[in-house]
Amino acid sequence: MKEKDVSVMNGIAVIGTSMMDLVVLCRQAMEMERCNKAQIVRSFGGSMHNVAYNCGCLGLETHFISKFGRDDTGLAIINELQKKTCFVYGPVVNQNTPVFISASDSEKGLYFSSIQPEFLFQGEAEDLPYCVISECAWGITDQTDPAFLKTLLSKTLQTRWIFSGQIPPEATLEKWEGIVVNRDEMNAYAGAVPMAQAAKALLKKGVSWVIITLDKDGALLVTMEGIRPYPALQDGAYPLGCGDAFLSGLLLGLSQDKPIEHCLHPALAAAAIVLQEPAALSEKLCQLKTPNSSQSQ
Incomplete structure (x- = not known):
């Protein structure tokens, strides 16, 4: 594994799960109780794993903290990340790597996950490399356990944190720099309240900004200065993973x-690239690298 230059404190910390993605794309309308002809794509996955991988493609110094299965897949995930600019940390769980299955046709989809609680970060998690995480300028996670988040945020005070995938626990809101959710996730939180109004309420509790991704409609940025819409740069047929690509492009800019x-702008550019691929990961994200991106291996 590469040695970290401790004098550089601009890295990205990414904390979350690692999985195997199995994407099943039906050639015709999917029907129950029959053999559906399909294209099947296997790749490593997990939302935060994808963000770490993408950040590696973008040349960012990335520190990925996860729990890995005790099987060949778990080892392969670690090896693949280390080929990028990724430092990998985390315990090995005495189970096989979880699998995420997406089966879809042009109109509908079915989704399955075999993840177990043992693969999630819970409690105080004292064995995490907090000394490394605290040297990162930015961090992102989708883990939800309040005790874990309290410990993480209290031990990494200099890191600016982003929460992804839902609204974080109420008691931690003032600690987050930003929140990124999709339209469905924001509506689930807001209930009968309009999305933008609910996002504005989060700002009053300490969050600096909220981003709501809107699929083909682009994204909304909500700050105390107002609400700014951003159009999508390109449509595509493969939405799986484009949200993770969006996050990595966002981190590139930050x-x-x-x-x-x-x-x-780089966030939507990254999402547009992944929308053209059947898998959640795309090496083509390296097109967005800038000359100042870290190239250390």
Whole structure:
């Protein structure tokens, strides 16, 4: 594994699960109780794993913390990440690597996950490399256990944290720099309240900004200055993983000290690339690298 240059404190910390993705794309309308002809794509996955992998493709110094299965797949995930600019940390769980299955046709989809609680970060998690995480300028996670988040945030005070996938626990809201959710996740939180109004309420509790991704409609950035829409750059047939690509593009902009208003442009560019691929990962994200991106291996 590469040795970290401790004098550089601009890395990205990514904390979350690692899985195997099995994407089943039916050639015709999917029917129950019959053999559906399909294209099947296997790749490594897990939302935060994908963000770490993508950040590696973008040349960012990335520190990925996860729990890995005790099987060949778990080892292969670690090896693949280390081929990027990724430092990998985390315990091995005495189970096989979880599997995420997406089966879809042009109109509907079915989704399955075999993940177990043992693969999630819970409690105080004292064995995490907090000394490394605290040296990262930015961090992102989708883990939800309040005790874990309390410990993480208290031990990494200099890191600016982003929460992904839902609204974090109420008691931690003032600790988050930003929140990124999709339309469905925001509506689930807001209930009968309009999305933008619910996002504005989060800002009053300490969050600096909220981003709501809107699929083919682009994204909304909500700050105290107002609500700014961003159109999608390109449509595509493969939405799986484009949200993770969006996050990595966002982190690319943030790591370059751009204001948040400018960071949605690389985020949407990254999402547009993955929308063209049947798998959640795409090496083509390296097209978005800038000359100042870290190239250390």
